[in-house]
Amino acid sequence: MPIRQHRPPSDEFVEDFLENVVPSAIPNDQFIDWHSLNDDIEKYEKQIEAITSLEDVAKEEFVEGVADALMAADETREWIDFYFELVGERGNKYSSLEGVWKFYPIQRAIDAGDREKALDLAGVLQDVGLQYIVDKGNVRDHYRGMLVGMESHARKNRQGLCFENQVGERVAEATTQLQENGYDVEYDDEYTTAYNDDTGQEKTVDFAIFEDGELAVAVEANCYKVQGSKPSEIRRSYNHVAQRMRADGVIFIWITDGQGWESMENVLAESYNDIVDVYNLYQADHHLTDDLVAEFNGS
Known part of the structure; x- marks a missing residue:
């Protein structure tokens, strides 16, 4: 099941998301x-x-x-x-x-x-x-x-790396909060896990939180500075991944941001409706840790 405690209607989610979107993940320096x-x-x-x-x-x-x-x-x-x-x-x-x-x-x-x-x-x-x-x-x-x-070519890769660094800080903060609540958790990045079925397929996620040594939370991070078909393709892919992860008892979270979303309200709404546990950086700051703590506490 999704973990979001604050679940406004999709139009309100989209409005909140776009009001607080970051234009780019790359700091000036x-x-x-x-x-x-x-x-x-x-x-x-x-x-x-x-x-x-x-x-x-x-x-x-x-x-x-x-x-x-x-x-x-x-x-x-x-x-x-x-x-x-x-x-x-x-x-x-x-x-x-x-x-x-x-x-x-x-x-x-x-x-x-x-x-x-x-x-x-x-x-x-x-x-x-x-x-x-x-x-x-x-x-x-x-x-x-x-x-x-x-540098304009290198900057395309740097956008993703900088955003992953931002998301990594939020995942680390949430992990620390869970530890302070008494849970035996730790996190890692670039973790590959096999689905719990007979397909033999695997999925590598950007970040993973483990409880008692077992995968408990999978986090993907993507930032889109320009609009295009990529967010829509990723949404469909992550919807499928989220379903399979949850079937294995793993929480799936997508943290995404960037001004590329500003003209893609429909795709953003579909992402929220399908995956639910979608956050931008602002929303992650305000809800992610509380949502994870509430989920671990069984709320």
């Missing part, structure tokens, strides 16, 4: 991961020094110098990745109108002593504009700027 960014710069210090030494040389000398560095490299792929990151490209290959350059086979060829492959790749990098970057600016500052620009 984590918008850019400066620590990792500076670690990346330090990681490529040798490459930065090498490419800087080719400032204001002729085109042919630049290509030769890049090829020499590739041939002498202990970790060839690191050098290839760095050169292409300087021109704003990440991945396992570079493609253009002129062709496709797959980094792994090029790396293997260079490691085997194929200087022509190194010269070819160096020529491509010169054509793309690597020499222009070296001649016209500070390579280290340019690379820092490229990493900041690439």
Whole structure:
């Protein structure tokens, strides 16, 4: 059975949820991961020094110098990745109108002593504009700027991690309160449990609370900064999970938030009607611990 003690009608739940929604889970001081960014710069210090030494040389000398560095490299792929990151490209290959350059086979060829492959790749990098970057600016500052620009991709993952941290704090608080009420409970994250049936299927949940060593509460955490089909897909999936968890005697809770919900009132209402134990961070702060304590107390 659901644990929510405060169960308003779905329209009131949606109104309360949206009035207190957080726009994003990322705090201002984590918008850019400066620590990792500076670690990346330090990681490529040798490459930065090498490419800087080719400032204001002729085109042919630049290509030769890049090829020499590739041939002498202990970790060839690191050098290839760095050169292409300087021109704003990440991945396992570079493609253009002129062709496709797959980094792994090029790396293997260079490691085997194929200087022509190194010269070819160096020529491509010169054509793309690597020499222009070296001649016209500070390579280290340019690379820092490229990493900041690439943060928009990393931020998608950081959104989820930051939200999980927020939810983890609430789960820890609820666990502590249960312990103070005399229950032998503890919590963990990223826990995988098998369903108590003959399907052999398993489910990994973001957080789990155990009582006397047995799974008692499963918590999933999702934050949506933009609207789309994902919340609706997750709602259907979690409705199924919630039913199976409850059949096994496990409480299932979904904590979700983000401005992506603001135009998805119908999906939010369906989530509440189906799963019931749905909270945003504000609602979790005001109800989650009390709901869990009441459930454990048999209220």
